[in-house]
Every structure is written in structure tokens, then in C-alpha cells.
Amino acid sequence: MNIAYKHGKDAIYNLPIFGAAADILQGAFVMRGATPGTNNGELIKASGSSATPDIMGRLLAMLDYSVDGETLIAGTAFVTKPVQLAHPFGIHRVEYDLTSLIDATQAVSTTTITLTSLEDNIDAAFLYVVSGVGAGQTNYLTASASGSATLKAAFGTSLDTTSKLIKIIPRFNQLISLNSDGTKLASQAAAGAINAIVIDTYIQRNGGAAVQMNPVTHAALTGLNNLRSIKFYADIAIIDAIPYSIA
Numbered sequence: 001m002n003i004a005y006k007h008g009k010d011a012i013y014n015l016p017i018f019g020a021a022a023d024i025l026q027g028a029f030v031m032r033g034a035t036p037g038t039n040n041g042e043l044i045k046a047s048g049s050s051a052t053p054d055i056m057g058r059l060l061a062m063l064d065y066s067v068d069g070e071t072l073i074a075g076t077a078f079v080t081k082p083v084q085l086a087h088p089f090g091i092h093r094v095e096y097d098l099t100s101l102i103d104a105t106q107a108v109s110t111t112t113i114t115l116t117s118l119e120d121n122i123d124a125a126f127l128y129v130v131s132g133v134g135a136g137q138t139n140y141l142t143a144s145a146s147g148s149a150t151l152k153a154a155f156g157t158s159l160d161t162t163s164k165l166i167k168i169i170p171r172f173n174q175l176i177s178l179n180s181d182g183t184k185l186a187s188q189a190a191a192g193a194i195n196a197i198v199i200d201t202y203i204q205r206n207g208g209a210a211v212q213m214n215p216v217t218h219a220a221l222t223g224l225n226n227l228r229s230i231k232f233y234a235d236i237a238i239i240d241a242i243p244y245s246i247a
Contacts, residue, residue, distance in 0.1 A: 012084050015080055015199075016042045016078060016214075023064055024063040028046070029045075031054050031056060032056055032172040040122070041071075056085060059082075075124075078215060080212075090237065092237070094234055096168060096185045096231070097185060100177075101130055101166060102166065102187050104132070104165065108158060108159040108163070117147065118147050120145055122167070125149075125169050125170045126138055128168060136222055136225030137155050137220070138220065140218070140219035167187045169192075170201075171199065172199075173197070176192045176198070196238045196239055196240075197237050197239060200212060202234070202235075203218060204229075
């Protein structure tokens with residue numbers, strides 16, 4: 001099992017940044033973007049004197065919009081910058097359980113996927129088809145609403161009701177589920193109930209290095225079910241942990 005752990009000053013990540021077509025200076029504090037369809041799964045500048053919940057950390061390198069561009073929810077651009085996380089929490093790498101599956105509740109042949117009870121506001125999530133028709137494919141959600149979502153592009157092989165998927169929840173999402181053993185991340189259409197934040201997500205093929213997932217490179221992979229091994233991971237920090245819940 002690929003288990004990694006980071007804490008405190010070691011918690012520096014290259015994370016997707018959205019500047020709303022503007023620069024963000026080195027040293028700026030950045031926060032979790034929480035506007036569906038605009039900056040889910042991205043970090044944005046934290047500024048001003050109003051409340052700024054969910055600050056993630058401090059930008060260690062400038063986002064120069066004219067040179068770098070920025071991460072786009074459409075999955076057409078993925079721009080990361082190093083961020084020193086603000087809170088000295090422990091970060092755990094956890095594998096997705098490929099036996100904890102979501103049933104495709106109807107055929108999927110367009111850029112719309114309808115899943116009964118699908119949670120709201122998971123733009124920037126990935127899907128992976130584990131078994132059934134269309135197995136071995138990934139896709140990326142450019143928009144989502146309760147019960148349905150918009151795919152970056154239609155699956156190369158359409159899905160039907162035999163298709164079973166996992167949901168790779170977006171970065172900075174704050175709800176997860178664990179499998180019955182408590183060792184892996186579980187999937188279900190509805191939102192999880194464990195308070196934890198996803199810091200980053202990874203794909204690992206044939207036991208090689210775990211690679212940061214991004215929608216430009218990993219939105220339309222095929223044939224993954226034919227590999228010797230395929231695994232997906234998330235780095236997470238538990239929000240409701242005893243040390244942080246004691247007043």
C-alpha cells in the first residue's frame with residue numbers, strides 16, 4: 001500500500017491556482033475556491049478584511065497570468081504553483097477502493113452523466129469506470145448538480161447500466177467516505193460524511209510513480225483495466241481529529 005505522510009513545514013504542494021485573469025503575488029495567502037463552475041478544485045487569492053474561511057496556505061511563487069495563465073474549471077488548462085500549507089496538520093495518502101462502486105443508473109452516450117443521488121458541487125472531480133461496459137476509462141467533470149454532471153467530453157465507449165465507477169473527489173472537497181475496513185477511500189453517489197479535506201489526487205500505473213492527476217492529461221484515458229495494476233490515491237487531512245477538536 002502506497003502510504004505517505006507529511007506534516008508541518010514539509011507540507012509544500014504544487015496546487016492548481018485560479019487568478020481570475022490576474023496575477024497573484026508570491027507570498028499571498030490562498031484559499032479554497034468554492035464557486036461552482038468557476039473555481040471548485042482550485043486555490044484563489046485570500047485578501048481584504050472580510051471573513052476568508054478555508055485558507056490553505058501561502059503562495060511560494062508568483063502566478064504571472066500573462067506567462068502562466070491559470071487553471072480552468074473546463075479542464076483545458078492546469079497551472080500549479082508551490083503552496084506552503086498553513087496548518088500543521090498531518091497529511092495522509094489514502095488509496096481509492098476499487099471494490100466500492102457507483103452503479104451507472106442509465107446509459108451515458110453524451111457529455112451528461114446522470115447518477116441517482118449524485119452529490120452537488122463536485123466540479124473538477126474525476127470518474128473511473130472499473131467494470132462493465134466502458135471499463136478502463138477516465139473522465140472529468142466540468143460542472144455538477146445534484147443527480148447529474150457534465151463531462152469534459154463524452155466517453156469514447158458509451159456506458160450502460162452494467163458500468164460501475166468510482167468517484168475521485170476534487171481537490172479541496174471537504175467530505176470523504178472510508179471503506180468498511182477503514183483503510184481506503186470509498187465511493188458512493190451521495191456526499192460522504194467524514195470531515196476531511198482533499199489536498200491532491202494521483203494515478204499510479206503498473207506500480208510506477210504516483211502522478212498528480214490533471215484534466216488536460218488524464219480526462220480521457222482508456223484501457224486502464226488492461227494494465228497489470230491501476231490505483232488512484234488522494235492526500236487528505238482529517239478535519240475532525242481529536243487534537244484539533246479540543247477547545
